[in-house]
Amino acid sequence: MEAETAMAEQPGHRVKLRNGMDLSCVVCRNDSFHEREWQLNTAGMSFFNLDFLNRSAICYICAECRYIHWFNL
Numbered sequence: 382m383e384a385e386t387a388m389a390e391q392p393g394h395r396v397k398l399r400n401g402m403d404l405s406c407v408v409c410r411n412d413s414f415h416e417r418e419w420q421l422n423t424a425g426m427s428f429f430n431l432d433f434l435n436r437s438a439i440c441y442i443c444a445e446c447r448y449i450h451w452f453n454l
């Protein structure tokens with residue numbers, strides 16, 4: 382994947398979840414993330430057996446530790 386270089390220049394931002402909570406990193410508690418949308422059916426994701434996410438997922442990558450938090454759209 383070429384995700385790392387693509388998101389490197391962007392500043393992180395805070396993320397509001399659908400339930401009204403602010404997303405905070407489960408690893409380092411940071412609240413600044415890089416956002417990416419993954420088209421799962423075009424990136425060979427069936428390799429990972431993620432067919433249940435049959436269209437796309439939104440991913441928030443922690444600006445500090447790079448942990449990926451991802452959500453089904």
Ligand SMILES: [Zn+2]
Pocket residue numbers: 406407408409410411443444445446447448
């Ligand atoms: Zn983190």
